[in-house]
Amino acid sequence: MDNISIARLLDETASLLEIDSADPFRIRSYRRAAEAVEQQTTQLSTIADDPKALLAIPGIGKGMAANIVFLLTTGTMPLREELLQKYKPTMLDLLRLPGMGPKTVALVWSACQVCDIDGLEAAAKAGHLTKLPRMGEKFVIKLLKGIEDHRKNSSRFRIDKAQQHADTIINLIRAFPGIDEIIPAGSLRRGRETVGDLDLLATGPACEPDVVSAAVEHVASLPLIDKLIAKGQNKVSFTLRNNLQVDVRLLPGASYGAALQYFTGSKMHNVALRQRAIKRGLTLSEYALLRLEDNVIVAAASEADIYNALDLDYIPPELRENGGELEAAATHNLPQLITLADIRGDLHMHTEATDGRDTIRQMAEAALLRGLNYIAITDHSKNLAMTNGLDDTRALAHIKRIREVDAQLQQDLVALNESLARDTPPTNSRISNLWDLLKTSSSRPDHNIADPSQASSSRPEAAHFAAAAERPPHFADATTRPPLTLPLTFRILPGIEVDILADGALDLDDSTLAQMDIVVASVHSHFNQAADEMTARVLRALENPHVRILGHPTGRKVLGREPYAINIDTILKQAAKLGVAVEHNASPARADLNDLHLRLAKKHNCKIVINTDAHATEELDQMRYGITQLRRAWLSPADILNTQPTAEALLKNLRPKP
DNA sequence: GCCGTTTTCGGCCCGACTGTTTTCAGTCG
DSSP, X not given: OOHHHHHHHXXXXXXXXXXXXXXXXXXXXXXXXXXXXXXXXXXGGGTTTOHHHHHTSTTOOHHHHHHHHXXXXXXXXXXXXXXXXXXXXXXXXXXXXXXXXXXXXXXXXXXXXXXXXXXXXXXXXXXXXXXXXXXXXXXXXXXXXXHHHHHHHTXXXXXXXXXXXXXXXXXXXXXXXXXXXEEEOHHHHHTOSEESEEEEEEESGGGSTTTHHHHHHHHHTOTTOSEEEEEOSSEEEEEXXXXXXXXXXXXXXXXHHHHHHHHHOOHHHHHHHHHHHHHTTEEEOSSOEEETTTOOEEEOSOHHHHHHHTTOOOOOGGGTTTSSHHHHHHTTOOOOOOOGGGOOEEOOBOOTTXXXXXXXXXXXXXXXXXXXXXXXXXXXXXXXXXGTOBOHHHHHHHHHHHHHHHHHHHHHHHHHHHXXXXXXXXXXXXXXXXXXXXXXXXXXXXXXXXXXXXXXXXXXXXXXXXXXXXXXXXXXXXXXXXXXXXXXXXXXXXXXXXXXXXXXXXXXXXXXXXXXXXXXXXXXXXXXXXXXXXXXHHHHHHHSTTOOEEOSSSOOOTTSOXXXXXXXXXXHHHHHHHTOEEEEEOOTTOOOSOHHHHHHHHHTTOOEEEEOOBSSGGGGGGHHHHHHHHHHTTOOGGGBGGXXXXXXXXXXXXXXXX
């Protein structure tokens, strides 16, 4: 059993305990253990013989270690079995519905014997639920809507989850000798926010027709396959335990480009492209672009060949939605799309001072190693009590601390740059860690990023940094990290994420905000306000001259909450007029502005920033998903403010401080 | 159930909102 499965079972047990009204702290310890297991870079199955190794993981004590050993040896554990005597595993689905918490799940089970979504829907429609305590008409309406949304979304996977699964499978398939390239096609390659299934296309000597059967067998026997759906001559289809369907195609090099083009889609883009081919006396299929009259192959080995043969510039996958990209490609008017390497700063992140995990210095070093030149630390303000939000006094103390850490870092960078120039290890212990990470990553240019097990557990950053290495030639990757340029420069800007209260006021004093370089104002509560109230509230917040960035402007969450009711058009216009930048939240869970919003922002000449809202160092990597969404909105580096090379240049482009 | 220390047990983020009540439980972030 792998770590992911262990983590899932521990997390499920926590949910079952919740339904069972167990001690909340016991429940939390199961959740924490699940998270800890998930984050381990070594497989627990390889270290479970050593009792000390498990206990060394924070969050794993004697009891949890025993649970893990049980899971590894028997596939289950006593507590889980005991709970499954009382409850059904399908109840865990009910917990994902809005308004359905553990207590309500337990209630409908004891009162109506309802344990799954279909049953709950039937009970709701039959009017059985309104007889129960605390459940009225409104609740039922919300619930039925929630069930509908859940059904619509649950068959799709968020892009980052899909990418993780793709990376894992790609590594397993690459292990087979003679496979040179394997690339995800389909909506994952186009960078859609959610992905229905994975299409993986492999090529190399082992994929040539006379020998491909051995590679097909290898793929069909991958350990992570839950159900094998089909195994053909050069195609294998299967599902994973989470029901994600994966189609792997093994293709000869000669037709790889045609296949990649065909399976990347979108469907409408392909239809338009084939029509264009026919007009030119050609025919396009997944095997090749052929001349109709004599079936001579015009192009097939690479996508660029195919587009060029159709008198088109190469069209990046993100634009292939039949949204004007063919016309633009025909007239050489495709935009120069933004890439991850263009982003020089990240202006929204949290630290341990509130609900983040890492320190100011750790966030700064992690950003530095990712090629950024500046960050802003923007912890929460007091109204978000659950995050330990900062009141005025603490906020002022915090930015003093940020300035101190920045000053220290400036000194350290001087020493580090000297060491790098002379190529001699530094004597300063504060920078020896940074030195090691820089040296580790640059000395391993062939490091393969997608294999997390290769990452040293004590130095996760090294693997992150090496991510920029080796990409297959067919993979025009916009999310490659930029190489570091010497001398290293870096600035930490003091900031805050203030809360916009129900009436549009901010929850900290102007005198406090005046001390901040970056003030991000965000809505965190009262989502139930009517659209005009919500719009007025945000407009009022924008009037505060200290506000420089409007944080997560729509409150949208991918596969989660719908955006709150707001007149985004009005907001964007006003933000543009006042010079307040709007934030695109790069986190794949809450890509706040969808591509439509982003185009609207550009149309209104809005300043746009892209931030990760990271709560831990590794979340800085989520920037790549945000970049993908910007590309889908046809945005260029010039459209985004934090492509500015330095903190000074960035600040000059933000709304001037009063 | 974990952790840390005060070595044997107490603390572990908590406030706001919702729909239902008529004073609050449950959910959410």
